[in-house]
Amino acid sequence: QQQVKQSPQSLIVQKGGISIINCAYENTAFDYFPWYQQFPGKGPALLIAIRPDVSEKKEGRFTISFNKSAKQFSLHIMDSQPGDSATYFCAASLLGATNKLIFGTGTLLAVQP
Amino acid sequence: GAGVSQSPSNKVTEKGKDVELRCDPISGHTALYWYRQSLGQGLEFLIYFQGNSAPDKSGLPSDRFSAERTGGSVSTLTIQRTQQEDSAVYLCASSIRGLAKNIQYFGAGTRLSVL
Numbered sequence: 001q002q003q004v005k006q007s008p009q010s011l012i013v014q015k016g017g018i019s020i021i022n023c024a025y026e027n028t029a030f031d032y033f034p035w036y037q038q039f040p041g042k043g044p045a046l047l048i049a050i051r052p053d054v055s056e057k058k059e060g061r062f063t064i065s066f067n068k069s070a071k072q073f074s075l076h077i078m079d080s081q082p083g084d085s086a087t088y089f090c091a092a093s094l095l096g097a098t099n100k101l102i103f104g105t106g107t108l109l110a111v112q113p
Numbered sequence: 114g115a116g117v118s119q120s121p122s123n124k125v126t127e128k129g130k131d132v133e134l135r136c137d138p139i140s141g142h143t144a145l146y147w148y149r150q151s152l153g154q155g156l157e158f159l160i161y162f163q164g165n166s167a168p169d170k171s172g173l174p175s176d177r178f179s180a181e182r183t184g185g186s187v188s189t190l191t192i193q194r195t196q197q198e199d200s201a202v203y204l205c206a207s208s209i210r211g212l213a214k215n216i217q218y219f220g221a222g223t224r225l226s227v228l
Contacts, residue, residue: 006155032215043117043204043219044156089155098169099208099215100146103155 004092006104013111019077021107023090026071030092034101035064035075038087047088048075080111115139117220119205125226126195134190134223138207145188146217147180150202159203162188163210195227 005024013019023033034049050057050064050073057064063076077084087108091101118137126132138145147159158172162182173179177196182188192199202224206217 004155034215036219041221043206043221045219046216091156093215095215098161098163099144099210100158100161100169100172101148101156101217102158103148105153105155 004090004102004104006090006107008107009105010108011110013077013080013109015080015082015111015113017080017111019075019080019084019109019111021075021088021090021109022072023074023104024070024072025092025102027092027094028071029094030102032093032095032099033064033066033073034091034093035062036089036091036103038089038106044089077109080109082111082113085109085111117205117207117218119203119220119223121223122221123224123226125228127228128197129194131191131193132195132225134192134203134225136188136190136205136207136220138186138188138205139218142207142209142218143185144208144210145182146206146208147188147190148204148206149174150204150222152201156204159190192225195225197227200225200227 035047036044037047038044061078066073087106089106090104120135143164145162148156160180161169177193180190202222204222206219208217
């Protein structure tokens with residue numbers, strides 16, 4: 001019930017291409033879905049987040065697509081750049097007393113120049 | 114001001130020893146979280162502090178793990194009688210409670226190696 005499944009484990013994309021990372025969840029009580037970006041030796045940093053009352057959110061080259069009925073959400077990185085090479089984590093939480101994040105296992109993205 | 118600060122950045126210890134990991138949250142943030150990141154795994158929630166409320170300890174993997182937060186600011190995660198499976202990166206995050214966005218700001222972590 002608490003698990004968030006993320007795929008693929010790793011991804012190689014050419015510069016200028018589209019990177020797509022997918023996540024699925026089971027607990028329908030989740031109501032906040034952030035994506036975090038982590039560079040080597042650094043802590044994760046919030047990239048973009050979505051609430052389940054919208055199906056898509058776009059910030060610059062980054063877009064979250066959310067399918068509530070399928071309990072799936074995905075991150076799309078348009079015009080991928082070598083500087084986007086990092087590990088990406090999806091997460092989910094219950095906006096309540098704890099707000100703890102349940103993370104996916106991460107996707108290592110490499111954008112080749 | 115400064116972000117979340119964690120120390121030490123690296124810690125090597127022998128099996129059976131106790132270790133203490135420190136976290137300085139962003140000033141003014143009332144919520145503080147500890148997560149564990151094992152090799153090839155996602156982040157695993159350990160414990161959560163919010164102001165003077167009782168902490169949420171539901172993620173602590175065993176009674177060898179404990180944490181405290183003094184004065185509503187600095188937090189220390191203690192692992193007693195360390196085991197090799199405790200080797201991981203321990204991440205601390207803080208956030209301002211009450212915001213719907215629930216942005217958690219992470220420190221760079223402490224890499225713990227148990228030999």
